[in-house]
Amino acid sequence: MTQCCFLRVHPLFWFWSFHHRMALALCLQVLCSLCGWLSLYISFCHLNKRRSYEWSCRLVTFTHGVLSIGLSAYIGFIDGPWPFTHPGSPNTPLQVHVLCLTLGYFIFDLGCIWRFAWRKSIKKYHAWRNRRSEERQLKHNGHLKIH
Numbered sequence: 001m002t003q004c005c006f007l008r009v010h011p012l013f014w015f016w017s018f019h020h021r022m023a024l025a026l027c028l029q030v031l032c033s034l035c036g037w038l039s040l041y042i043s044f045c046h047l048n049k050r051r052s053y054e055w056s057c058r059l060v061t062f063t064h065g066v067l068s069i070g071l072s073a074y075i076g077f078i079d080g081p082w083p084f085t086h087p088g089s090p091n092t093p094l095q096v097h098v099l100c101l102t103l104g105y106f107i108f109d110l111g112c113i114w115r116f117a118w119r120k121s122i123k124k125y126h127a128w129r130n131r132r133s134e135e136r137q138l139k140h141n142g143h144l145k146i147h
Helices: 011-047 053-079 093-137
Strands: 002-004 007-009
Touching: 011 053, 011 093, 053 093
Parallel strands: none
Antiparallel strands: 002 007
């Protein structure tokens, strides 16, 4: 036990407190990234009113692709460290920011998949299931079974 500011504090508390603060900071960065991607999506929806919402989602995907390739190239070739000569070195703050930006995008993309692709896949599954049940009713020679 140590004494800090007239309080008796266990030394392990400061260790966990530091990691909790770091985790909270990373979660806030990811949340801000998600809000940024959502606001970009909303602005694309307002700018392209004639297009579908899925089109705006694809524009956000394209923007993420261009941004992540550019930032990754900057980190790999200019900012460093070079990943082939220093593998496993600690992450730089810029690398952490890019990772949080990408994680926020992946959460956004998961919402887009749920909104656009999931419904289509469920419709395809039900259409396949209905077609298969109709095929079961047919005999091998093409005549309907009599129930």
